[in-house]
Amino acid sequence: GQQLNQSPQSMFIQEGEDVSMNCTSSSIFNTWLWYKQDPGEGPVLLIALYKAGELTSNGRLTAQFGITRKDSFLNISASIPSDVGIYFCAGPGRGTSYGKLTFGQGTILTVHP
């Protein structure tokens, strides 16, 4: 089946630093979604990308849909303590049944004040 490889697995940064994480796939994805999950909560959608090359921002977050349609990255600028959590990329891929998403392994972000 389709797999998403997300890196890094974890990051430990100081408050105020910028963060970058990425997701790659062996197959083409038609949509890239980035979610954040706080401990004990369900994931929350941060950014959705639909076109190759698309660059979208949501506050301090910026995500891009890779031109090859096999990768995406998420940047967080000027990190703050509440950015702590697990960030997941996800996508349906080509040929995937309606609505079924594949998730990356997640990036655990720790922000030191």
Added chain:
Amino acid sequence: GAVVSQHPSRVICKSGTSVKIECRSLDFQATTMFWYRQFPKQSLMLMATSNEGSKATYEQGVEKDKFLINHASLTLSTLTVTSAHPEDSSFYICSEELAGDNEQFFGPGTRLTVL
């Protein structure tokens, strides 16, 4: 986005009992909802797709007789873990998709602990 609720948020039960988890769409009618399971420090794994008025579609390796899904209305899907065992202890999360654009909105999750 959509607002999805789950009940209960936490449940502890004895081995062999059955547990029902409810997933409600609070602001949209959802013909399709999804059930995921997440083990500690792991990613979300899709268990099944819940279809209103018809049978759920289960992912490979998920026992349909153990994880019963009912989607009797456009705002409610339920997952029943039958004869639960300690290995079923996990975080169960439901989601719904709006407008067919692949964006899924998740409930807050249910933490199941089987003793």
